[in-house]
Amino acid sequence: MTRVDVKQKVLSENDRLAGTLREKLAENGVYCPNFISSPGAGKTLLLERTLERMPRDARLAVLTGDIQTDNDAKRLARYGFPVRQISTGGSCHLDARMVERALGEWTIASLDYLFIENVGNLVCPASYDLGENDKIVILSVTEGEDKPLKYPATFARAGLVIINKIDLLPYVSFDLEQAKENVRKVHPSAEILEVSSSTGDGLTDWLAWLDTKHKSCQARRMDFATG
Amino acid sequence: MHEMGIATSVLDAARNEAAKRLGSRVLKVGLRIGEWSGVDPESLRFCFEVLANGDGAPPPELEIEFLKRQNRCPICGNVFALESFQIECPRCGGAVTEPVSGDELELAFVELEEP
Numbered sequence: 378m379t380r381v382d383v384k385q386k387v388l389s390e391n392d393r394l395a396g397t398l399r400e401k402l403a404e405n406g407v408y409c410p411n412f413i414s415s416p417g418a419g420k421t422l423l424l425e426r427t428l429e430r431m432p433r434d435a436r437l438a439v440l441t442g443d444i445q446t447d448n449d450a451k452r453l454a455r456y457g458f459p460v461r462q463i464s465t466g467g468s469c470h471l472d473a474r475m476v477e478r479a480l481g482e483w484t485i486a487s488l489d490y491l492f493i494e495n496v497g498n499l500v501c502p503a504s505y506d507l508g509e510n511d512k513i514v515i516l517s518v519t520e521g522e523d524k525p526l527k528y529p530a531t532f533a534r535a536g537l538v539i540i541n542k543i544d545l546l547p548y549v550s551f552d553l554e555q556a557k558e559n560v561r562k563v564h565p566s567a568e569i570l571e572v573s574s575s576t577g578d579g580l581t582d583w584l585a586w587l588d589t590k591h592k593s594c595q596a597r598r599m600d601f602a603t604g
Numbered sequence: 605m606h607e608m609g610i611a612t613s614v615l616d617a618a619r620n621e622a623a624k625r626l627g628s629r630v631l632k633v634g635l636r637i638g639e640w641s642g643v644d645p646e647s648l649r650f651c652f653e654v655l656a657n658g659d660g661a662p663p664p665e666l667e668i669e670f671l672k673r674q675n676r677c678p679i680c681g682n683v684f685a686l687e688s689f690q691i692e693c694p695r696c697g698g699a700v701t702e703p704v705s706g707d708e709l710e711l712a713f714v715e716l717e718e719p
Binding site for chain 1: 709
C-alpha cells in the first residue's frame with residue numbers, strides 16, 4: 378500500500394480556469410463582479426437598473442446563469458449591451474468552465490465591465506471561483522435578517538453586500554441594523570450598501586462604487602503595461 | 605446541493621493519482637473539509653459512495669477530516685474555534701481576529717494498492 382500526499386484543492390481544475398480568466402481580465406483592466414443571492418432577491422432587476430444608467434457607448438457585457446429559460450437574458454438584452462444566457466441544465470451554480478465557454482469569441486480587451494449573474498442560490502456559488510474581482514451578495518429585506526448567519530460561507534467571501542428592496546422596509550419585519558450586524562459577524566470588514574432597484578434609492582452610491590472599482594482595475598492595468 | 609459535482613472531482617483526482625502508477629487501484633481517499641466550505645460532509649459521502657460504486661471495482665474508502673472555523677488573535681496569538689460567530693478573542697478580548705481554518709475543500713491524500 379502506498380500513501381500519496383496530494384494536498385490539492387478539490388476544485389483545482391475550476392480554480393485554474395478561473396485564474397486564467399482573472400489574469401486576462403486584469404491585463405485588460407476589466408472589472409468583473411459576480412452577483413450572488415437567493416432566488417428572487419433582485420439580481421436581475423438591479424442589473425437592469427445598472428445597465429439603464431450606463432452610457433450608451435459603455436463597454437460592457439453580461440453573462441446570466443439560470444437552470445432553465447433565457448428569460449433573464451431577454452430582460453437584460455433590452456438595454457443594447459451584449460448579453461448571453463448560460464443555461465446550466467440542472468446545475469445549481471456557475472463554474473469557471475461554463476463562463477469560459479459562454480465568453481466564446483467575445484474579446485475581453487474590448488470591455489470595461491463583465492457582469493456575471495449567478496444562479497439564484499446562497500450555497501453552492503460560494504465554492505466556485507469564476508475569475509471575478511468581487512462576489513457581490515444581494516440580500517433583500519423580504520428575507521430573514523439572519524441569512525448571513527445561515528449562509529456564512531457566501532457572506533464571508535463577499536466583496537460587497539447589497540441590501541435590496543429597502544423601499545419595502547415599512548411593510549416587513551426585517552431589522553436592518555440587525556442584518557448589518559449579522560453580516561459583520563461573518564465578515565467584519567464587509568462593505569454594505571442599501572438599495573431599492575424599484576425606487577432608485579441607493580443606486581447613485583452603487584454606481585459610484587462600481588466606477589471606483591473599475592478605475593482601480595484600470596490603474597492596475599497601467600502597472601501591468603509599464604511592468 | 606452541489607456535492608455530486610464535488611464528489612466527481614474528488615474521484616477524478618484520486619483516479620488521476622492512481623493512473624500515474626501503472627496498475628494501481630485507489631483504496632482510500634482523504635479529504636479535508638472546512639465548516640465554512642459550503643459543502644456538507646455527509647451529503648458528499650453519500651454522493652461519493654454512489655459514484656464510486658458505479659464501476660464494478662470495490663469502492664475506495666473515504667476519510668473526511670472536518671475542520672472547525674478557527675480564528676487567530678494577532679495580539680496574543682490565541683487560536684480559537686468560533687462559537688456563535690463571536691470573533692473577539694476569548695483570551696485577551698482582541699476585537700480583530702483573522703480566520704486560519706474553516707474554508708478548506710482539499711484532497712489531502714490517496715492510498716493506493718500497487719501491483
